[in-house]
Amino acid sequence: MSQLAVYGGAVGITALIQGLGFLVxxxxxxxxxxxxxxxxxxxxxxxxxxxxxxxxxxKAWATCLFLCSRGWLLVFLAWRAHERKxxxxxxxxxxxxxxxxxxxxxxxxxxxxxxxxxxxxxxxAASVPMDSFDWLMACGFGGCILVEILADVQKAQxxxxxxxxxxxxxxxxxxxxHPNYFGEIFQWWFAWLxxxxxxxxxxxxxxxxxxxxxxxxLFTMLILxxxxxxxxxNAEGRNLKRYYDQCPEDYAKYRDSxxxxxxxxxxxxVPLSLKRTIFLDFEKYEYxxxxxxxxxxx
Numbered sequence: 032m033s034q035l036a037v038y039g040g041a042v043g044i045t046a047l048i049q050g051l052g053f054l055v056x057x058x059x060x061x062x063x064x065x066x067x068x069x070x071x072x073x074x075x076x077x078x079x080x081x082x083x084x085x086x087x088x089x090k091a092w093a094t095c096l097f098l099c100s101r102g103w104l105l106v107f108l109a110w111r112a113h114e115r116k117x118x119x120x121x122x123x124x125x126x127x128x129x130x131x132x133x134x135x136x137x138x139x140x141x142x143x144x145x146x147x148x149x150x151x152x153x154x155x156a157a158s159v160p161m162d163s164f165d166w167l168m169a170c171g172f173g174g175c176i177l178v179e180i181l182a183d184v185q186k187a188q189x190x191x192x193x194x195x196x197x198x199x200x201x202x203x204x205x206x207x208x209h210p211n212y213f214g215e216i217f218q219w220w221f222a223w224l225x226x227x228x229x230x231x232x233x234x235x236x237x238x239x240x241x242x243x244x245x246x247x248x249l250f251t252m253l254i255l256x257x258x259x260x261x262x263x264x265n266a267e268g269r270n271l272k273r274y275y276d277q278c279p280e281d282y283a284k285y286r287d288s289x290x291x292x293x294x295x296x297x298x299x300x301v302p303l304s305l306k307r308t309i310f311l312d313f314e315k316y317e318y319x320x321x322x323x324x325x326x327x328x329x
Contacts, residue, residue, distance in 0.1 A: 070105025179214030
């Protein structure tokens with residue numbers, strides 16, 4: 032089966048899952064299985080692609096790591112939906128046919144774009160033994176998955192204990208303000224690089240499809256770093272008000288010494304110019320209290 036046929040099959044599976052999910056959800060006026068079907072969509076197209084050609088070491092590792100990553104996402108999102116008893120994001124959407132449908136279309140696009148490197152590996156007819164670079168990329172992929180899982184668990188345990196200290200500084204959260212997003216973003220860079228030698232053109236360097244797969248980490252960065260309704264933009268900026276109201280000095284010290292993404296120590300010594308560029312700690316994440324006359328009429 033050709034690579035394009037595998038991608039086409041994945042698109043068809045995604046359209047079926049998201050389309051039926053939307054119709055049932057709209058009929059029942061519920062969003063409770065939105066995230067769950069997103070997770071199941073990931074698992075379905077991965078297993079589909081894994082059966083499209085003979086399995087080798089690279090395909091086996093890529094598939095297993097991807098299933099671990101998206102399997103955890105499925106479990107975590109299902110648990111979160113249960114704990115929150117719904118998702119407030121959909122309160123104004125689920126009664127509007129086209130607006131609600133758009134949310135399901137976006138989820139389908141997200142599933143396909145994130146999955147592109149693993150689909151590339153599994154659909155390739157090339158079977159190149161893994162070298163030291165490939166093993167390094169596989170370890171990076173797996174390591175970032177572990178970081179994300181550990182960060183999610185540590186944050187959940189902190190919340191269960193009543194949010195002591197006002198903001199989370201448990202484990203990885205002591206050395207990164209968003210270690211879960213670090214794991215989510217960088218695992219897809221490692222997955223993309225792991226796909227490099229799967230190219231049927233012998234090298235991803237000359238393969239436009241491999242380059243197209245870079246949309247996976249780039250799209251993840253766009254969503255988690257620049258979209259206001261989610262990710263770092265949603266967690267920081269004006270939403271930091273509660274921390275500056277409750278524990279201004281402690282939080283200001285934590286923020287000055289803690290990287291926005293990359294777990295590290297000594298962040299307070301990093302020049303602001305580097306923080307704003309390679310460390311991705313953009314100015315828009317800063318909390319800027321509104322002053323008299325600064326509010327705009329909506």
